[in-house]
Amino acid sequence: MHDALTGLLQQQAPVGRETWRSWWDQLGAGSLDKAEVVALLASLTSRLPDHDTLRHLLDSLAERRTPAGTGGADGTAGIDRTTWQGTVNVVGTGGGPKTFNISTASAFVAAATGVKVVKTGSRAYTSSLGSVDLLERLGVRLTSSYAQTEDTLATHGIAFAGPFVYPAQLTRLARTVAPIGMKPFGRFLNALGPFLADLPVTAQVTGVSAAAPLDVLRELAASTTTRRIWLVSNDTGADELLPFATNTVHGERSLTRIVRPGELTPGDGSFADLRPAADPAGAVEHFRSVLAGTAGAVATRTVSLGAAALAVAAGTRRDWLSAVAEAQEAIRSGAALDLADRLAAAGRPAPARTLVPAVAHA
Numbered sequence: 001m002h003d004a005l006t007g008l009l010q011q012q013a014p015v016g017r018e019t020w021r022s023w024w025d026q027l028g029a030g031s032l033d034k035a036e037v038v039a040l041l042a043s044l045t046s047r048l049p050d051h052d053t054l055r056h057l058l059d060s061l062a063e064r065r066t067p068a069g070t071g072g073a074d075g076t077a078g079i080d081r082t083t084w085q086g087t088v089n090v091v092g093t094g095g096g097p098k099t100f101n102i103s104t105a106s107a108f109v110a111a112a113t114g115v116k117v118v119k120t121g122s123r124a125y126t127s128s129l130g131s132v133d134l135l136e137r138l139g140v141r142l143t144s145s146y147a148q149t150e151d152t153l154a155t156h157g158i159a160f161a162g163p164f165v166y167p168a169q170l171t172r173l174a175r176t177v178a179p180i181g182m183k184p185f186g187r188f189l190n191a192l193g194p195f196l197a198d199l200p201v202t203a204q205v206t207g208v209s210a211a212a213p214l215d216v217l218r219e220l221a222a223s224t225t226t227r228r229i230w231l232v233s234n235d236t237g238a239d240e241l242l243p244f245a246t247n248t249v250h251g252e253r254s255l256t257r258i259v260r261p262g263e264l265t266p267g268d269g270s271f272a273d274l275r276p277a278a279d280p281a282g283a284v285e286h287f288r289s290v291l292a293g294t295a296g297a298v299a300t301r302t303v304s305l306g307a308a309a310l311a312v313a314a315g316t317r318r319d320w321l322s323a324v325a326e327a328q329e330a331i332r333s334g335a336a337l338d339l340a341d342r343l344a345a346a347g348r349p350a351p352a353r354t355l356v357p358a359v360a361h362a
Contacts, residue, residue, distance in 0.1 A: 002026065005036060007053070008043040014052035020060035024169055027176065037176045045188040051219035058195055058220070061167040065198055079200065083150050087116040087201040088314035089227075090306070092239035094130075094190040095211030099274040100283075100299070102240045103207065104131045105290050105336075106306030111158035112330035112339045113323075115311045118149060118159050120197040129280055135160055137284045138340065141347035149199075156343050165197040187211060194229075195220055203228040203313040205306075207239030218250055228252055230313050236271075241305040243298065244269040249309065264305060264324050269298030291337040304328045 004023040007015035023040075026032050048054065088110075090103045107119045121131030135142065142162035143149040152159035163171075174182050182189060191213065194206040206221075208214050208231050221229040229252070234245040241247045244267050247259040261267025273296050277286040289295040290303060307330070308323035317323040330336045 002032065002036060002040075005040045005043065008040065008049055011049065014050055015056060017056040017060050020057050024060060024064065027169065027172055032176065034176055037173060038180065041173065041177065041182075041185040041188065045185045048188065048191060048213050048216055051216055051223070054192065054216065054220060055223055058192075061169060061196070062198070064169070065167065079146055079150060081200070083154050084116075084118075084200045085202060086314050086316060087118050087153065087199075088203040088205060088310045089118055089120055089197070089199055089201045090205045090310055091120050091194045091197070092190075092207035093194065093209050093212040093217075094239060095187065096207075096209035096238035096240075097236065097271050098276060099238065099240070099271065100276045100286060100290060100295075101129065101131055101134050102274065102302055102306055104134060105287065105303045106310060107158060108291055108340050109303050109327050109330050109336045110307035110310040111156070112335040113307065113311065113326045114157065115307070115314055115316045116153060116157055117310060118153060118161055118199055118201055120161050120165055120194075120199065129276065129283055131160075134283060134287060138287065139344035139347055140340070146200075152343075152346075156339065156346070158339065158343065161197065161199060165199055167196060167198075170196070191217065195224065199227075201227050202315065203230070205230045205232060205309050205313050207231075207241075208233045209239035210237030212239070214250075221250070222252075228313065230309070232309065238271075240302065241309055242274075243267055243301040243305060247305075259305070259320075264308070264320055265301040266297075269301070273298035274302060288337060288340070291331065291340055292334065293331040300328060300331055304331065 002023055003019045004015055007013065007019060090107050092103050104119065104121070107117045111117045119131070132142065140160060142160050143152055144162050144164060149159045149161050194204065204227050206229060208217055214231065214233055217231055221231055231250040232241055232247060233250070234242055234247040236242060236245045238245070241259060243265045244261050246261065249257040249259065251257065277283045286295065290299050293300050304324050304327035307327035308320055311317040311323040312320055
C-alpha cells in the first residue's frame, strides 16, 4: 500500500509533498492498481484531510505544470498580462440546495457590466446539470488553451476555460478507475476543484455549500498566493449569495463581510424562486429567461448579488450597492442575454460556402 493512502487512512500526521510526488510518479508509470486508486479517492471523499495534507497535494500537482505565461505546448507562451489584469473567476463547491446555475448567470451579468470574467467549472457531480453541461446546451464553447482564453476574453470580456486548466493527473486518475468514473468522488472534487484550476486571474469568488468543509477551505484560500480568493457561505447551506439569506463573504487577511436580507436588495423570496427547470431539456430556455430578467424578481436579485461580488472582488467596483444596480441594469437592458447570444454565435462553425462555377464569357 502506498504511503499516501496509508497516511490518509491513519490520519496521524500530514501527508507530505514528497509522498504525493511519489504517488503521482507511480500513477504516471502505471504501477498503482485500480483498487488502491479507488481507495485513496474514497478516503478523500469520505473526509477531507487536514490543511497541510491538502496544501502538499495541491503544491505537488502545481509543480508538475508549466506555469501560465512561461511557454509550452498548451498555448501558454506570450500571454499578455494586461489582458488578464482585473479578471475574476467564479466557481462553487456545489452540493447545496438545488437551484438553476446561478454562478454561470452571474458571470454573464458581471461581464455585461464590464467586469472581466474567466469562469471554470465542471460537468455535474452532485447536481443534474453542471456549468459545462449547461454551456454545451447553450452552444458556448470552452476554450482549449491560455491563448484562446485570452483572445475570447479580449473580444467578449468573458471566457469559459476548458479542462486544460486542470492537472493532467486528474485525467490519469479517471482512466485508472474506469469504468467507475469520477462521479462517486464528486464531494472531494467539488470541494478541492476551485483550488485546482491554473489561471492567471486577479481574484476568485467561490461559493461554499454546507456539504464542503469551510474551515479547511479558508485555510487553503489564505495560503494561496497566486490570486485573491473570496469564499461565500450562508445560513441556508447554499454555495451562492442569496437575497433572502444571511451571507458571509470571507475575504483575504480574515476580512469578512456580512450581507443580510434587505441590505442590498429586498430580502423576500425562497428557493422555490430559484429552482432549476423541471426537465433538463428546458434548461436553456429557463437560463435565458434568467438573463432576460423574466424568471422573477428573486432570480434577478440573486444573480445581481453574485455579479456584484465579482465586480468588487476584481476591484472593478468598490461600492456593493452601485455594483448591484449596474448588474440589474445589465439584465433589464438585455445586455446580459445579448452577451450570451454573441458568445454562442462565436462558437458556431461558419456556414459552408457554395462554390459557383465560373462562366466563360465569349
